[in-house]
Amino acid sequence: MCGIAGFTLPRDATVDVKAEAEVHLRRMVTSLRHRGPDALDAVIQAGIALGHARLAILDPAGGAQPMRDDTTGVTVVFNGEIFNHDDLRRSLTANRSFRTRSDTEVILAAFLERGIECVSEFNGQFAFAIFDPRDLTLWLARDRFGKLPLFYSETSERFVFASEAKAILASGLVQPRLDRHAIAETLRLWAPATGRSFFDGIRSLPPGSVARLRDGDLSIHTYWELDLADERIDHGIPFNRAADELEALLYDAVRLRLRADVPVGAYLSGGLDSSLLCAIAQEQLGGGLQTYSVAFSHPRYDERGFQESVARTLGTDHRTTTIENAEVGTLLPAVVEHAESAILRTAPAPLLKLSHAVRVAGTKVVLTGEGADEMFLGYDLFKETKIRQFWARQPESRARGALFGRLYPYLAVSKQSPQLMRQFFGVGLDQPSAADFSHRIRWTNSGRISRFLSRSFVDALDGWDPVTAFLSELPSAITSARPLARAQLLEARTLLSQYLLSTQGDRMLMANSVEGRFPFLDHRIAEFAARLPDWMKLRGLREKLIVRRLAKGRVPPQVATRTKFPYRAPIAEALLGPCAPAWAKVELSRDAIDDVGVFDGTRVEKLIERLASTPAASDADEMALVAVASTQLLARRFLCEREISPLELEKVQVRAA
Amino acid sequence: MTHASEVRSFVSETFFVDDFADDDSFLQTGIIDSTGMMELVAFLERRFGIKIADEELVPENLDSLANVCRFVSRKNAQAA
Numbered sequence: 001m002c003g004i005a006g007f008t009l010p011r012d013a014t015v016d017v018k019a020e021a022e023v024h025l026r027r028m029v030t031s032l033r034h035r036g037p038d039a040l041d042a043v044i045q046a047g048i049a050l051g052h053a054r055l056a057i058l059d060p061a062g063g064a065q066p067m068r069d070d071t072t073g074v075t076v077v078f079n080g081e082i083f084n085h086d087d088l089r090r091s092l093t094a095n096r097s098f099r100t101r102s103d104t105e106v107i108l109a110a111f112l113e114r115g116i117e118c119v120s121e122f123n124g125q126f127a128f129a130i131f132d133p134r135d136l137t138l139w140l141a142r143d144r145f146g147k148l149p150l151f152y153s154e155t156s157e158r159f160v161f162a163s164e165a166k167a168i169l170a171s172g173l174v175q176p177r178l179d180r181h182a183i184a185e186t187l188r189l190w191a192p193a194t195g196r197s198f199f200d201g202i203r204s205l206p207p208g209s210v211a212r213l214r215d216g217d218l219s220i221h222t223y224w225e226l227d228l229a230d231e232r233i234d235h236g237i238p239f240n241r242a243a244d245e246l247e248a249l250l251y252d253a254v255r256l257r258l259r260a261d262v263p264v265g266a267y268l269s270g271g272l273d274s275s276l277l278c279a280i281a282q283e284q285l286g287g288g289l290q291t292y293s294v295a296f297s298h299p300r301y302d303e304r305g306f307q308e309s310v311a312r313t314l315g316t317d318h319r320t321t322t323i324e325n326a327e328v329g330t331l332l333p334a335v336v337e338h339a340e341s342a343i344l345r346t347a348p349a350p351l352l353k354l355s356h357a358v359r360v361a362g363t364k365v366v367l368t369g370e371g372a373d374e375m376f377l378g379y380d381l382f383k384e385t386k387i388r389q390f391w392a393r394q395p396e397s398r399a400r401g402a403l404f405g406r407l408y409p410y411l412a413v414s415k416q417s418p419q420l421m422r423q424f425f426g427v428g429l430d431q432p433s434a435a436d437f438s439h440r441i442r443w444t445n446s447g448r449i450s451r452f453l454s455r456s457f458v459d460a461l462d463g464w465d466p467v468t469a470f471l472s473e474l475p476s477a478i479t480s481a482r483p484l485a486r487a488q489l490l491e492a493r494t495l496l497s498q499y500l501l502s503t504q505g506d507r508m509l510m511a512n513s514v515e516g517r518f519p520f521l522d523h524r525i526a527e528f529a530a531r532l533p534d535w536m537k538l539r540g541l542r543e544k545l546i547v548r549r550l551a552k553g554r555v556p557p558q559v560a561t562r563t564k565f566p567y568r569a570p571i572a573e574a575l576l577g578p579c580a581p582a583w584a585k586v587e588l589s590r591d592a593i594d595d596v597g598v599f600d601g602t603r604v605e606k607l608i609e610r611l612a613s614t615p616a617a618s619d620a621d622e623m624a625l626v627a628v629a630s631t632q633l634l635a636r637r638f639l640c641e642r643e644i645s646p647l648e649l650e651k652v653q654v655r656a657a
Numbered sequence: 658m659t660h661a662s663e664v665r666s667f668v669s670e671t672f673f674v675d676d677f678a679d680d681d682s683f684l685q686t687g688i689i690d691s692t693g694m695m696e697l698v699a700f701l702e703r704r705f706g707i708k709i710a711d712e713e714l715v716p717e718n719l720d721s722l723a724n725v726c727r728f729v730s731r732k733n734a735q736a737a
Contacts, residue, residue, distance in 0.1 A: 417694075417714030424684040424691050444687040451673040603673055610671070618692035 001148070001506075001515040002065070003032030003053040004077040005162040006129055007173065008138060008213070011047045018044055018656075024171045025049045026649040028162055031170040031642075033651075034338075035079070035163060035510045041065060043075065045657040048131040048138065052077045055513055057260050057364060062100030068657065069108055073133040075657075076111070078104045079163055080126030080148045081517070083256035088121060116141065116210055119223055123256065123522065127205075129161060138213040144224045144523050145371070146207030146497030147516075149506060153202045159213050164507075165197045165340050169638060174201055176639050178631075180457060183598060185466040186342050187449045187627055190442075191498035193470045198341055198634060207497045224523065226492055227530060228485035229477070234531045242532055243549045246525070250550065253522035254280045257367055264517070265290035265358060266367040268318070270306030271565060272544060272551055273369030273378070277519055279554040281367060282314045290363055291316040294354040297324045298570055309556045321357040323350045328574035329581040336633040338511040339503040343630045344446070344623040346569040348504045355512040364515060370505060371521035374488060374496055375529040376544040377537040378564050383407050385438040385487045386538060388425065392432040401426065407541065435471050435479050438487030439494075443467055448620040449627055452607060454600045470494070484534050571622040572611045575629055587632040596635040599628050660705070660726045667700050668722070679723040684716070694719065701725070707732040 005028035009021055025042050029051035033040060036053030043050050043066045052065040058081070068075040082088065085103035092098075092109045099105065103124075110118035111130055116139050125147035130139040140161060142150050152161040153174045162168050169176050182196040195203050205211055208224035258264050258281060266278045268291040282289040291311055295304040304320065311318035331349040339348060358366055373379050384407060391400035401422035428440035436443065450458075474493070478486055501518075509516045519525070529537070536546045543564055551560040575584050586592060588608060590601035607624060611617050661679070668674060674688050683689040689697060697719065698709055707729065709718075718728040 417711065419715040420684065420694055420719065421691065423682070423716040423720055424694075427685050427687075444685075445690055447687050448672075448690065451675075606670075607673070616692060616695075618690050620690055 001035060001055050001057070001081070001510060002079040003029070003035030003163040003167070003510075004051070004079045004127065004129060004150075005029055005032060005167045005171075006048060006050040006077060006131075006138075007158045007160040007171065009044070009047055009049055009158075011136065013046070021049045022654050023649075024173060025051050025654065026652045027170045027172065027644055028167040029053055029652045030644050030648050031167045032163055033648075034513060037513050039064065040652040042652055042654045043068070043657050044654060045073075045075070045131075045133070047133060047136050048075070050075060050077045050129065050131065051652065055364065055515065057081070057262055057515065058103060059101040060261060063102030063104050065104055067102075067104050067108055069112060072112065073657075074108065074112060074130060075133075076104060076108050076128055076130045078107055078126065078128040079150075080124060080128070080143065081515075082106055082122045082124040082126060083259065083522075084121075084123040111139075116212070117223075119210060123524070125517070127163060136214065140205055140211040140213075142205045142207055142209060144208045145492075145501065145518075145521050145526075146204075147501050147506065147518060147521065149502055150205045151197055151202050152205060152211070154218060155201070159216075159218070165199055165202045166638070168202050169199065170642065170644070172641075174199070176641075177201075178598070178635060178639070180460060180598075181464065181466070181469075183342055183457075183631065184450070184461055184464065185470070186344065187453075188443050188446050188466045189470060189494045190344055190446065191341070191494060191503070193466075193494045193498060194473055199638070204498075225475075226489065226526060228481060228488055230482060230485070232531055233533055235533055237532070239536060239546070239549075242536055243546055246528065246546055247550055249522070249525050249528055250276075250519060251280060251284070253519035253525055254367070255284055256522070257517040257519055258284060260365050262364045263290065263362075264365040264367065265292060265361075265363040266316075267291070267354070267369070267516075268293045268307050268310060268316070269369065269567065270303035270310060270559065271369065271567075272547060272555075272559060272562060273372035273520060275306075275310045275555040275559050276547065276551045277367050277369055278310065278316060279314055279551075282316055287315065289314070289316045290361065291318045292354055292358050292361075292363075292366065293318070293320045294350040295320050295322045296350070296569070297322055298573065301568055301570065303565060306559055306562065310559055313556045319357060319361060321354050323353055323569075325570045325573040326579040326581070327353065328569050329579060329584060332575070332581070332629060333583055333633050333637070334511065335508070336630050337637055338507040340507075340634070340638065341503050341630070342627055342634055343499075343503060344449070344626050346571050346574055346626055347567055348508050349574075350569050351504060351508040352511055355509045355514045358514045359512040364513070366509070366514060366516055368505070368516050368518055369520060370500060370516075370518045371496070371526070372544065372547060373564070374492055375520060375526050375537075376547050377484065377488070377534070378543045378547075379491065380407060380564065380566070381438065381442065381491065382484060382487055382538055383541050383543065384425070384441065385483050386541070388429060388437070389432060389483045391426075392429045395426070395429050398422070403541075432483065433479060435474060435486065436467060436490070437483055439490050445620050446623060449624040452599050452603050452624050452628065454594070454597055457598050482534075484538070571626055572617050575625060576608060576612050583633075584629060587636065588629060592632060593628065596632055598631050598635070604628050660729050661722060663704065664701075664725050664729075665722055667704075668697070671696060671700075677722070680721050682716070682720050684720055697725075701729060705729050705733065707736065
């Protein structure tokens with residue numbers, strides 16, 4: 001994987017303008033070097049400046065970028081992988097001879113032959129920019145699920161884009177200011193869900209879309225969307241045949257993702273999905289798969305026993321990294337540096353440590369199980385939706401509401417009072433067709449975090465409500481979809497690309513120059529899952545039925561039958577008390593919080609006292625603490641200009657074309 | 658202080674809510690979450706010297722300021 005960057009230039013730019021552009025471009029590429037330490041290259045030509053930080057995985061010798069077609073001058077910078085590039089190359093060789101084995105050249109060739117519609121043929125994870133000098137058009141494209149990031153900003157003089165917002169800020173072309181709407185969205189929806197970054201004027205290109213910039217006009221169109229319409233469901237498909245089809249698809253998705261000129265390893269969480277992927281990968285490689293796990297010294301979060309039993313059964317070359325509570329706190333500044341986000345959970349921190357271990361072991365690519373829970377209904381949220389839907393038909397039923405005690409046996413209230421629990425989960429029960437029916441409880445709960453915002457921040461929002469804003473941007477068809485499909489769409493739009501694949505995925509991997517690959521998010525599998533009746537995914541309160549079928553006999557029985565274990569990391573224990581990192585003592589002080597101005601220092605002080613004195617912290621209080629800590633770190637890191645040493649800047653090779 | 662103003666200030670200070678009506682459902686409006694409910698119960702027992710039985714942990718007794726006040730008065734009357 002790699003990092004890309006660039007901006008528009010006047011076609012007839014003077015020497016001075018070009019010289020200035022070179023400085024901007026060097027700064028941008030340098031700030032992305034963690035994404036691609038193997039080569040830093042850039043080109044300045046009429047109309048455009050393009051830069052690339054390369055992590056060489058395929059055709060290390062031939063795949064240099066920016067890559068230009070000599071006949072037309074069309075130039076591409078590309079971050080990612082086109083897994084079906086061999087097939088595509090064969091279909092394109094009739095009109096073209098290829099110079100390299102790289103997928104970059106396949107993108108260039110496909111674009112020249114078919115135009116930007118070629119993205120629909122790509123099976124992969126990608127973000128790329130193509131500049132076409134023939135019509136002075138800049139194209140940007142992003143893969144279907146937004147596995148790889150791509151940000152852009154329209155200033156009065158330039159259109160700027162990059163793999164990470166920090167590169168746009170480093171260019172000096174955009175003033176760094178926190179986007180208060182993005183913060184407000186995060187405090188409710190867990191991540192910005194409407195294309196915002198955390199910085200004013202910098203936006204994220206939506207997953208599955210293409211942007212065209214011509215004559216200063218930007219237009220964005222969607223080329224792929226997850227379609228969960230009822231009409232697509234094949235109710236007649238027998239379970240055994242569905243399982244066979246899924247098996248064939250998953251084998252192919254893994255096969256494509258094991259292709260590389262460097263070794264491919266795998267993350268092993270100890271859950272169903274990653275264990276199944278490891279089993280398939282180990283089988284296809286004929287042994288020798290490297291697996292990597294993170295274990296927690298705190299038993300509440302630890303899955304080591306499951307991880308080790310899978311590794312033993314499969315015979316993988318297994319490595320475990322253990323993380324202490326205190327390290328989670330120590331790592332949080334680096335998490336925010338790479339994620340460029342305010343967050344509500346510390347769960348990315350252990351993954352930052354894990355990708356470091358992968359890098360130290362000399363591995364550049366790992367498979368991960370991301371996406372299976374979204375496509376095959378693995379999360380508790382889907383069960384919660386199902387119970388609430390069942391209960392909404394008979395709201396007076398005591399037995400229906402009491403099902404929550406089975407779903408969340410660990411909630412204090414469910415142990416002590418089924419009546420209170422029903423009251424808690426009964427929010428919005430009278431509106432089962434509301435677009436946000438599935439997420440009402442989650443968003444009511446996270447709404448509690450906003451109580452810690454400063455008066456001035458709330459006043460500046462002027463009554464703007466993130467949930468209303470988000471719901472108004474959803475396709476109108478969503479309200480007619482069945483509740484589980486609605487829940488899946490909301491989950492995909494709020495969390496998958498904006499948080500799980502980025503903050504907890506790409507960013508934590510690329511921080512240590514490691515590429516993640518996600519077989520369950522092969523779009524053929526997503527489209528196949530959308531055709532299956534819900535019961536094959538969630539039967540009663542048993543999740544991922546069809547994935548379990550595949551896992552049977554391939555992974556240890558205790559893993560194949562295991563209930564989904566939510567991946568979490570310590571919060572209060574990591575940020576407060578005797579383990580508190582030095583930065584937290586400074587940044588979580590009342591004065592420091594009031595200085596940044598997003599949260600209210602006095603209220604946060606009380607929150608901290610409360611969290612430090614209670615053994616059973618509430619979920620919303622812990623999320624609030626992470627929100628405050630990460631916002632403080634975000635402001636400190638990004639609101640002032642960063643010095644980059646001239647020596648670093650000189651490492652970028654700039655060509656004029 | 659009356660029960661109402663004591664309970665109100667406990668809820669305000671503990672759960673950081675500025676303003677709520679006497680009849681607002683704590684759980685359905687998100688004023689208190691499921692963990693917080695147990696804190697409220699512990700506060701009532703401590704402050705008003707009452708014992709709350711499991712079968713009394715119901716919305717009619719606990720899920721709004723008005724409900725809590727009625728419940729506490731009744732418990733006190735029973736004890737007296």
